[in-house]
Amino acid sequence: MLATRRWLGPRLVLMGIVLAGCGGNAPGSVPRDTSIGQSFAALLQTGIYIDYEVVESPAELRDLADLVIIGTISDVVEGRVLPYGRAEAQANLVIDVERVIRGIAPRSGPVYVEVTLPSGLLVSELASAAPNGRLVLFLGDRTYLRGTTGETGRPEGSAIYAPFAQGMVIEADQMWISGLVDGEELPPGWQKLESFDQLVATIED
């Protein structure tokens, strides 16, 4: 059931998005919380595919990350443009932090997480699809990189992070969805974790 929702959902949702000209809604048969997370994941993966080093479990990924947080998306705003290729516009996810699992988050205020904005997609469309449930984010610090547009989308001097390929886990109807890569291809150390809370429990000290 989990695996089916995790990977079949985005397929159906993206078909809807494409048919609607980028911005469609999820099929009604999918529970609302789940469909929102799947829409968001499908949008993030539109025309962007990667070769990544597979990490066997959430606990191993936690140990690799600079910052691991549980939080919610309060906003999605235009981010910087990175100096690579023709299409490296970023969108910043503004994350209200509920809990820090690893690393040091700002004492106050949100954490800024950048994701590559798919070509043809507006930041406002991504914002409209943002899930309102919790996320676990396994992050690498990308503050050292210089964007061609400065620190767009975050307060001056604040840090900016990017998720690992497997590093965006979206709570969806008490289950979870892999935000940036196909959940079905994740190793058994991920697949065996059926609920969001179960996944969180494996990364808590």
Add this chain to the structure above:
Amino acid sequence: MGQGAAPAALADDFGTNDGVNTGPFADDSSHDYCWGPGFDAALKDNANTAMSTLDIQTDMSDFYQATCDVVGTDIWWFDADLPAGVRGSYHCVTWVTYGSVCNSSDVKLDPAEINIGSDDELDTTKSACHEVGHSVGLAHSSTGDDCMRNGEIPNTNVQYRQYNTHHRGHINARY
């Protein structure tokens, strides 16, 4: 050009661009490429090999363009500092049909990530082959026996820098 490929048991995703690590289709069987501005000269052999592999192994053909064209060049090659753990990326920049057929894309390789571990030169060619595969619609390899597997190659066998029979079958059936 191309090796004979048996299009049997093509059950995995191909060209669906549906959020399951499957690229969209290319616009036609001629896969043009160029070096994007600043592309690391040390990576050109790997990129050339990957493009040649597509040409030799499948019914598609590769063609190098000395000048990149915004819509006419299928792949612009770049090197980049990608997020942690990401070795290469494919990104459709201009669409023929949004979400399903790509006109022109950026492919980026991150040597710093690829060079973690051993057999770095072969790993680079594997990642180049991997991203070219996404650019024609291939999904990640469920069997892990060709260049569409994720991450480090398990050994130096040439199969990890090529497309397996199954993936060749997908490509040859489409283009």
